[in-house]
Amino acid sequence: MRIIKGNIIFTPTYHKFEVIEDGYIVLSNNTVLDVCKKLPEKYKHYELIDYKDKLIIPGMNDLHCHAPQFRNLGIAMDKELLPWLNDYTFPEESKYVDVNYGEKMYSRFVNEVYKNGTTRVAAFATIHKDSTLKLIDLFKQSGIGAYIGKVNMDRNSCDTLCENTYDSINDTIDIISQTFNKSELVNPIITPRFVPTCSETLLKELGAIAVKYNIPVQSHLSENIGEINWVRELHPDSKFYGDVYNKFNLFGDTPTLMAHCIHLTDDEIDLMKNKNVYAVHCPTSNANLASGIMPIRKLLDNNVKIGFGSDVSGGHSFSIFKTMVYAIEFSKLTWAQNKEYDFLSFSEAFYIATKGGGSFFGNVGSFEKGYDFDALIIDDHDLNFDNYNLIERLERFVYLGDDRQIYHRYVKGSLI
C-alpha cells in the first residue's frame, strides 16, 4: 500500500474532468484502490509520496508507431505515402537485418518514448526476428508497457524486405514462443504491415495464429486513396478494405488496432463498432503524408473505440500531448467545413489519450478503482505564473509544454 498526493486530474468519461486539488491516490498492489480529497484514517500509516503543487495525470498511450523509422523522423516531409515508403522507409527498415544497428537505434527510440511521457505503446518493428526480439528486450528494461510486432510482408515490397511466406510465419511463431506472456508489461502483437504487402496465405496464417494464442493484432486501414484503390484491385471480391482483414480473422476476433481509418465506408464503420476494432487516430502523420483528416466525431458517434497514435515517423512527434492538440485542431478544421460534426473538446481528447487508448492494455488510463497506476507527474511551475486553475494548468501544459515539465513517470505502480 502506498499513497500518492498532489493535484489529481483524469477523465472517467469523455465529457468531464475529475479534478481533485491536493488529493490522494491510494495504491494497493500497483493499482488504484481509492482516490480521495481527504485521506481516510486507516491509510495514514502507509508510505506517502507528496508531489505538492504538481499535477498528477494518467500516462499517455501511443497505439501506433514504427520503431525502425526513428532515424527518419522529421526528414523527407515533401513526400506522399507510397513514394515515402519506397524511397525512405523501406531502405531504412532494411538496415534492421543487422541486430547491432537495431539495438543502437531502438535504444534511442525507447528513450524518446520514455522522454515524451508515453507509458504504453503499440509499435511496429521490422520483418527481422532478432532485431524485434531486441526491441522487446529494450522495452522490458525500460519499464514501459508495450505490444511489439514483428512486421509481416511477403509481396509488393522491396527485395530486402520481402519475406518468404513460411519464413514470415515461422519467425512470427518463434517470437511468440519466446515472448508471449513472459512479461507482465511487454508482449508480442500480430502485425501484417497492410493488405497490399501480405498474400492471402500469409493473412490467413496470421489470423489463425492470433486466434489460437489469443494475441492482439495491429495494422493499417484506409489511410490514403491510392492505397484503398490498390487494395480494391488486389481483392476485388472484398466489400471494403477492412473486409480483407476480417475475412482472415484479423479484424476484431482478437483485440485489434487499425491505424488511420480516414476514408471508411459506413459498412466498414459498422463492422469496426460491432467487432470492437480500435481506430487509431494519427493526425500529424495524416497531415505530413497528405492523407486527409480522420472523421473522428463520426466514429465517436458510431461508438467506434478510438485511441491516438504518434505514427513515428509519418508523424513527426513522439508526444501524445501534441497528438491531442492536433486532433482537436483537425476536428475544428472539419467542423469549419461541416457543422454537422462538433469538434473535439479538450476533455474528449484527454480521454482518448488516456482511458480511451489505455483500454487496449487493460485497466489503464484512469485513476478509477482497479486501474493500473500509470501516471505522469507534471511540474509546470514555469508555465503557471498567474493563478491558473487546474484545468487551465493542464491545458497550458498540453498546448505549450514538452518533456521538460514531465517530472516523474509511473507504469503499473513502478517509477520508471
Place this chain on the structure above:
Amino acid sequence: MRIIKGNIIFTPTYHKFEVIEDGYIVLSNNTVLDVCKKLPEKYKHYELIDYKDKLIIPGMNDLHCHAPQFRNLGIAMDKELLPWLNDYTFPEESKYVDVNYGEKMYSRFVNEVYKNGTTRVAAFATIHKDSTLKLIDLFKQSGIGAYIGKVNMDRNSCDTLCENTYDSINDTIDIISQTFNKSELVNPIITPRFVPTCSETLLKELGAIAVKYNIPVQSHLSENIGEINWVRELHPDSKFYGDVYNKFNLFGDTPTLMAHCIHLTDDEIDLMKNKNVYAVHCPTSNANLASGIMPIRKLLDNNVKIGFGSDVSGGHSFSIFKTMVYAIEFSKLTWAQNKEYDFLSFSEAFYIATKGGGSFFGNVGSFEKGYDFDALIIDDHDLNFDNYNLIERLERFVYLGDDRQIYHRYVKGSLI
C-alpha cells in the same frame, strides 16, 4: 567588418535552398557584404566568429501576434473567435489600463519572442497608450526588431475597451510623435483592431495618419464567416471586407499586413496583389479558433505577398518554426481534398518565414548582399546523431526542435 563562419542555409527564392557547408558570411556595417565558400584573401585579417558545425540561418519573422494575450496562451481552446474574444481576450486586454500589469506581462512576452528565435515581430498592443509605450521600450531593450501598434477600437467592444473616437486618434498621434523614427529597430504601426470595432470616422482618420507619416498598417481580414457577415451588415456598400479598409487608405497605401485572409473573394485577392498587401498566415490560430485554412497556394499563385504569424494567443505557439510546420501540413490537407493546389514545399515555407515575411521590415530574411544580418545559430548536435545532410538537419530542427537548439540570435548584426 566581421566574418561569421559555419553551415549557412537560406532561401534567396521560394524554390531552392542555398547551402554553403563550412562557409563564410562577410558583414560590413551590420549587413551582408558577401557569402562565400572560400574566404577571399582581403577579408582574412577581420574578426572571425567560427560557429563550426552549427547551422546559420536567417532569423524568424512573426508578422502577427497580440502581446496582451500572452497570459491566455493555451487556455480556453474550446471557443470560436467571437465568444473567445468576448469571454477571454477582452477582459484580459482590459487589465492593461494598469501600466504595471502591462510591464510585468509584456516583459514575459518579449522574453518568449526572444526565446523562440523571432528576430522581427509585428505586434498588437491594447488601446492603452502607456502600456503600449512600455511595450515599445521593452522591445528596444531586447534588441528585437518590432512594429508595435496601439489598438484602435471605438465601437462594438466591451465597456472597458471602447474608446472615444478622438481620444483614440489623439493617443495614436501622441505615440507616433514619441516613437516614430526614434529607433532603428522599433517603430509604431497603425492598428485598427478590425472593421467591426472601428467607426468610419476612426478608420478615415487612421488612414490619413498612416499616409501623412508613411506609417505601415496592420489589421485582421476575413478570418471567420461570422465576422465577414458582420462586416457586410455594417458596410453594405463595400464590395468585400478588404474594400472597407481600402476606402480609408488602410489597404496598401502604406505597407500593410492583413492577418488570416481565409475566406477571400477573387476581387479581394486581386486588390491585395495590386496594392502589395501582405496576407499573414496564422495556421495554428486558424485551427484553434475553427476558422478554416488559408488558401496559401492560391495566394502564392496570384502573387500576393505572404508572411507567417504566430497570432499569440489565438495561436498557441510563439515559434515560427512550428508555424512553418503547420502551414505545410495544412496545405497538404487542402491538397488532399483538391489536387488543384500543390502543397507547400519545405523550402517555400522556409522562404515565407524568412525572406517573405522579412521583406516587410526592409532587406531582412536572407543572406544576400545588402541584407541586414538577422540570424539564428542552431546547435542541433542532439538531433544530428546520424550523418544527416544539412537540409535534413534543418528540416529535423524545424520539425523536432525547440528553443533548446537556438544557440545565438542576431538582429541587424548585433548579438542579442
